[in-house]
Amino acid sequence: MTLENSRNRSLLEAMSSPDSSVLKAAAAKKKTNEVDESFLNASLSSVFDEAFDIYKINFLPLFLLISIVCLPVQIILHGIVNTWLVPIMHSSGNSGTPDVENGLILVFGFLFTGVPELAIPGLATLLCMTLISGPICILVSDITQGKQTSLISAVRFCSKHYMNLLMSWSVTSLAFVGIIITCLTVISLLFLLIAVIFQGNLPNAVSVVMLLLMILVPYLLGCAMAAKWYMFTTQLMVLEGQPVSKVPLRNAQLSECVPFRQSWLAAISLPLITYGLFLILIFSIDSITHLLHLTAGAEFVVQTGLASFLFLFFQPYWMIFLTLLYYNYRAKGEGLDIYKLVETLPVNPNRVESTSSNAPAAAKIPPILPDMPVSKIPPVLLTLPTADDKSRVSPFVIPPLPIRNENTSREELP
Numbered sequence: 529m530t531l532e533n534s535r536n537r538s539l540l541e542a543m544s545s546p547d548s549s550v551l552k553a554a555a556a557k558k559k560t561n562e563v564d565e566s567f568l569n570a571s572l573s574s575v576f577d578e579a580f581d582i583y584k585i586n587f588l589p590l591f592l593l594i595s596i597v598c599l600p601v602q603i604i605l606h607g608i609v610n611t612w613l614v615p616i617m618h619s620s621g622n623s624g625t626p627d628v629e630n631g632l633i634l635v636f637g638f639l640f641t642g643v644p645e646l647a648i649p650g651l652a653t654l655l656c657m658t659l660i661s662g663p664i665c666i667l668v669s670d671i672t673q674g675k676q677t678s679l680i681s682a683v684r685f686c687s688k689h690y691m692n693l694l695m696s697w698s699v700t701s702l703a704f705v706g707i708i709i710t711c712l713t714v715i716s717l718l719f720l721l722i723a724v725i726f727q728g729n730l731p732n733a734v735s736v737v738m739l740l741l742m743i744l745v746p747y748l749l750g751c752a753m754a755a756k757w758y759m760f761t762t763q764l765m766v767l768e769g770q771p772v773s774k775v776p777l778r779n780a781q782l783s784e785c786v787p788f789r790q791s792w793l794a795a796i797s798l799p800l801i802t803y804g805l806f807l808i809l810i811f812s813i814d815s816i817t818h819l820l821h822l823t824a825g826a827e828f829v830v831q832t833g834l835a836s837f838l839f840l841f842f843q844p845y846w847m848i849f850l851t852l853l854y855y856n857y858r859a860k861g862e863g864l865d866i867y868k869l870v871e872t873l874p875v876n877p878n879r880v881e882s883t884s885s886n887a888p889a890a891a892k893i894p895p896i897l898p899d900m901p902v903s904k905i906p907p908v909l910l911t912l913p914t915a916d917d918k919s920r921v922s923p924f925v926i927p928p929l930p931i932r933n934e935n936t937s938r939e940e941l942p
Contacts, residue, residue: 593663598656606645755791
């Protein structure tokens with residue numbers, strides 16, 4: 529706050545000065561400081577804060593987009609769970625004898641629906657979030673670049689990427705499930721070996737440690753896998769047009785721009801922050817509804833409605849944060865902030881744009897694509913001016929200094 533006040537004070541002093549050059553210098557200094565403190569070269573915590581700010585300012589279009597698609601799905605899932613799966617579960621528990629058919633129905637039913645009351649996603653929710661991640665990424669990208677946003681245009685633009693998104697995120701989910709099964713198998717065998725050593729008399733501390741390992745080890749390894757190869761899947765497909773086969777390599781290329789622990793920490797922290805806040809609010813809602821002494825029907829409607837609203841409220845933050853982190857990594861590894869700064873520079877009227885029809889267009893933000901032929905990447909115009917052709921001057925190149933003639937006599941020198 530003190531730094532911002534000092535900047536504003538210096539700018540006001542410059543505005544009161546009659547010298548216009550002082551005003552321009554002060555304004556340029558303030559503009560440079562604002563660019564340096566942007567999310568393009570910020571730390572991980574600053575990207576979290578910037579994502580909250582963008583969501584707060586642009587809450588209506590982002591929440592409207594996810595509500596139109598996901599709210600009907602959440603209502604249907606709540607209805608399926610409470611009118612079909614929960615009665616089957618109660619009937620199976622009261623019968624006292626195992627029913628294989630009801631057991632299979634419950635397994636595949638909850639696998640499809642998840643547990644909507646606790647925000648545990650099922651296949652239907654994951655499918656819905658995968659399809660909606662592309663338009664949200666486009667909206668956030670337009671917001672960060674100061675472009676005009678449109679829900680309809682974002683959905684239409686992502687229509688050609690939906691199948692690739694489904695394929696890539698399905699591969700990611702299968703890889704995560706494979707890590708979970710492998711970790712649980714290894715830890716179970718280890719637990720069995722320890723039980724044999726202690727002859728079944730295991731201390732309570734050992735059981736607690738094994739339970740924590742079964743939860744933490746798959747989660748940490750899955751987050752490491754996602755941070756290395758699949759964290760920017762939606763951004764790479766929608767913003768760069770990468771195919772499914774190129775996503776892991778390109779994601780690994782971006783993750784090398786920063787220490788791996790930063791990407792791993794981002795992948796670990798994002799679910800913990802969103803679902804942690806969601807669960808805290810859900811438990812608070814349960815306590816408040818119990819204090820109101822509502823009827824069973826009214827309490828169910830209130831809890832279900834608020835749970836659905838909170839679930840939809842937290843979902844856009846995932847893609848906002850990942851999109852900002854994608855641009856942050858590109859700035860640190862590929863100089864994206866330099867390209868952005870060049871776009872904000874004033875045009876010099878003394879520099880002549882290229883008028884040759886054979887000259888290729890300058891690439892503003894060329895992505896660094898893995899295993900891509902150089903001929904397919906549009907080169908930037910860096911042609912120096914010559915004596916014969918003075919029109920081919922790039923706006924990004926400073927003209928060379930005049931060459932000194934060594935044969936000039938001392939009388940001709942100034």
